[in-house]
Amino acid sequence: xxxxxxxxxxxxxxxxxxxxxxxxxxxxxxxxxxxxxxxxxxxxxxxxxxxxxxxxxxxxxxxxxxxxxxxxxxxxxxxxxxxxxxxxxxxxxxxxxxxxxxxxxxxxxxxxxxxxxxxxxxxxxxxxxxxxxxxxxxxxxxxxxxxxxxxxxxxxxxxxxxxxxxxxxxxxxxxxxxxxxxxxxxxxxxxxxxxxxxxxxxxxxxxxxxxxxxxxxxxxxxxxxxxxxxxxxxxx
Numbered sequence: 748x749x750x751x752x753x754x755x756x757x758x759x760x761x762x763x764x765x766x767x768x769x770x771x772x773x774x775x776x777x778x779x780x781x782x783x784x785x786x787x788x789x790x791x792x793x794x795x796x797x798x799x800x801x802x803x804x805x806x807x808x809x810x811x812x813x814x815x816x817x818x819x820x821x822x823x824x825x826x827x828x829x830x831x832x833x834x835x836x837x838x839x840x841x842x843x844x845x846x847x848x849x850x851x852x853x854x855x856x857x858x859x860x861x862x863x864x865x866x867x868x869x870x871x872x873x874x875x876x877x878x879x880x881x882x883x884x885x886x887x888x889x890x891x892x893x894x895x896x897x898x899x900x901x902x903x904x905x906x907x908x909x910x911x912x913x914x915x916x917x918x919x920x921x922x923x924x925x926x927x928x929x930x931x932x933x934x935x936x937x938x939x940x941x942x943x944x945x946x947x948x949x950x951x952x953x954x955x956x957x958x959x960x961x962x963x964x965x966x967x968x969x970x971x972x973x974x975x976x977x978x979x980x981x982x983x
Contacts, residue, residue: 792806
């Protein structure tokens with residue numbers, strides 16, 4: 748995923764007619780030393796930018812992208828020795844990975860997590876595509892982006908549609924495996940978490956949960972405010 752975000756960061760500066768600062772007195776349109784996604788994000792979010800719409804798109808997607816980045820950092824740099832050898836250190840890393848997953852970055856369903864992230868990535872790219880399409884058509888004389896089948900999403904295969912549709916279905920919900928005898932404890936626990944995080948959309952703060960069994964011991968959990976709006980639940 749990091750490579751995809753960095754590739755996006757490489758392309759973005761070329762949509763601007765004026766240089767974007769990459770290094771001191773430098774231009775981000777540097778083929779030999781392109782900036783990484785994090786550098787691009789900091790430039791638009793933390794720095795001075797006239798492209799407020801693109802900044803808004805980045806801000807809206809900042810949280811889930813940062814979550815992926817953190818997980819990638821932990822897995823790549825802390826657990827890269829796991830598959831090397833079955834010695835004491837490797838076993839210790841296994842134990843640490845288990846504890847980290849259980850206490851900090853718990854992912855109850857890896858397919859659900861990946862699908863949701865993929866769906867968000869697709870929506871993210873669509874927003875960027877739409878933004879720069881409008882920008883180019885306004886600023887470049889004779890530029891015409893639109894043609895039949897031009898959108899990247901029209902060229903994807905059935906794997907794309909599976910992950911995109913499954914991710915859309917799970918977006919804002921929780922899919923978790925839990926024995927039916929323990930399900931009665933889910934609602935008060937989630938209600939406490941949501942209240943502590945101040946997640947709601949009306950003054951009363953009353954939250955209604957729907958816990959729907961799927962296959963085996965998996966349940967799909969949806970939360971709604973008493974006014975009817977769905978509350979966004981994340982795997983974290």
